[in-house]
Amino acid sequence: MNFNIRGENIEVTSAILEYVEKKVSKLDRHLIKKHDTSAHVNLRINPDKTSKIEVTIVQPQLVLRAEETNLDLYAAIDLILDKLERQIRKNKTKVNRKFRDRVGYCATFTTDMEENEKEDQLEIVRVKQFDLKPMDSEEAILQMDLIGHSFYVFTDAYSNQTNVVYKRKDGRYGLIEAK
Structure with a gap:
């Protein structure tokens, strides 16, 4: 994974750099290996002394992005990892569902997987139409x-x-x- 780590109102020390790379690299196992993956990380200290981290991971046909604000920079990094892992799980579930539907694949799933799919289902509850002026x-x-x-x-x-x-x-x- 190629990293681009920037800091705003903060000096990105080697300790912060290593921590970010170590944590974000854990996501690499879930991503497509044959493509170059780039991770853009922006660290910022806000005027109210909170730390904000924004991470964007780019692969062909997949962009993951999350942001987190916390009083502790390291806690924000840990929390953002959870958000990105949820996005990856949601995307994989969606891709697998499309593949199953296309192939006509039928299998028995555990209760946990069925609950995750129900949680990840996207449902349109309202449709609006209007003229674009x-x-x-x-x-x-x-x-x-x-x-x-x-x-x-x-x-x-x-x-x-x-x-x-x-x-x-x-x-x-x-x-x-x-x-």
């Missing part, structure tokens, strides 16, 4: 705030592409542009 991103943000949502889908008036604006946890806004 051409507008710029600033108008889309205003529309999003008016309806009280955390995101808003719109057609960009200049590029005619479908885009999404969203409200970030820090209170600012983000824009997702379609390629």
Whole structure:
């Protein structure tokens, strides 16, 4: 696994570097071996003295991302590992389910596996349809705030592409542009 570890408002010491690499490398056994895997880790000390860690692991057709905030940097690293392992399990369950459905494979599962699958099932509970009005991103943000949502889908008036604006946890806004 190739690591890219950065620090903001913190010096990334060799002890921190070794700890992060040791912990995140444990995920390597769950990932596809024939592809290069890169792990981007961002460590930050916030003004309130909490530690925030963001980890993004990139493989072909799979991107895992998690973030965690804690008073203790090492605890945040441990907690983020749990989140990433859950994402990997969820992805593997989904892939296995698709494979079983395609092949017509039928097997008996233990109670634990059945409970995990029920927990990991994705269910659409509501469908909405609406017309996409051409507008710029600033108008889309205003529309999003008016309806009280955390995101808003719109057609960009200049590029005619479908885009999404969203409200970030820090209170600012983000824009997702379609390629």
